[in-house]
Amino acid sequence: MDQTQGKIKEFLSRFFKNHDLQPQEDIFALGFVNSLLAMQLVAFVEKEFGIRVEDEDLDLDNFRSIEAISNLVARKSGAAAPAATA
């Protein structure tokens, strides 16, 4: 898990207590995602990584897992996407 993924995991862990969230784990399937998390997640990635989430980024697959969010951050910040983590 790289630094970006580590920061995302730290943020998401507040919502998934007592669960060791894995990079490819589907956070929607875990059933804890609500509008409260959704808005905070957007603000978190924007502030933490200095990107702007735009209307065309509103795709559940961009927010489905730590890895997916990390890939979105990498794309938006113009960096190469990190390698998939097993």
Next chain:
Amino acid sequence: MKLELTPEQRSARAEYRAFAQAEIAPFADRWDREEALPPEIIRKLAGRGWLGSIVPAEHGGPGLDMITYGLLTEEIGRACSSTRSLLTVHDMACQGILRWGSRAQCEHWLPKLVRGEVLGAFALSEPTAGSDAKGVQTSAEKDGDGWVVNGRKKWITFAQIADLFLVFLQCEGKPTAFLIERTTPGLRVEPIKGLLGTRASMLAEMFFDGCKVPAENMVGRPGFGVSHVVAAALEQGRYSVACGSVGIAQACLDACLAYSREREQFGKPIFDHQLVRAMLSDMIVQVRSARLMCLRAGYLRQMNDPGAFMETMAAKYLASTVAAKAATDAVQIHGANGCTDDFPVSRYFRDAKVMEIIEGSTQIQQMTIARFDFQEL
């Protein structure tokens, strides 16, 4: 830590206060009785750049920082909650477009909204859906390249005169936001009269009967209408209502301080009666605490901090309940005079009650705030 407005913010507040006390407050009771805002005050607000004032310069707006925006809504709300409501819903529409609209939507609508050529409004509530935003039944069905909208909206602030509505509906079963123009064939708007408070905010019921809406009018993506577009617009609205509620509470305090010095009972001003003074002290402390919460929420919003969402909700919860308590005590201090429309405290009392219901009821906020702090443990 520095809890102090900048010189620019102090100067802006002085301008807002001077305008509101000269151009709005003297007429607010009349507008309340007439259940309408006159077009000239809307023109004046637009002329000052106070409609869509959150819109940044790249889209033609002044791009007020969140603290300064809060000062604007507090000062306007201190004079007239209905006028503040105009700013609130117009800015909610702006925020929805600004945050999740396409580049084309931003370029087309935001400059017009800033200039006041187009008045915006926020259409979420329905006869059977209020707090449960996902329960809206208004729907959009695919029709060629566009969509056909059917359904009904209720309690839509300034719908009597708004030109552009940010509408939330079910788009093939997914919560979705659309921009719908007033001139759309099949859209009918019926005024709602006889409201308890914010009576000049020109509420209406809206009927969508086969309204054809172009595909490019969708804001965001299907399924993200409530979680993102409504959330962004409502957060803006909550902040505006929170600061406006501080304005109501401050107006109550102003009125009570003046009245309690003039009004004499038992041979002395009622200010010198201990129980009256206790109510005034409580009011002062509560107004200040609510204002501090608003400033913190504004600061976090300006920083785009993830905690801004909850802090704004907490500020709105506190400020609206403070306004309601201040208004109740203001009527009490004014006695029989407070129960007439000869004194503005009766309007504050009615308006303050509405603040506890709109942009998330007190009870919804109590449920959510506790859940948030639980997650932080």
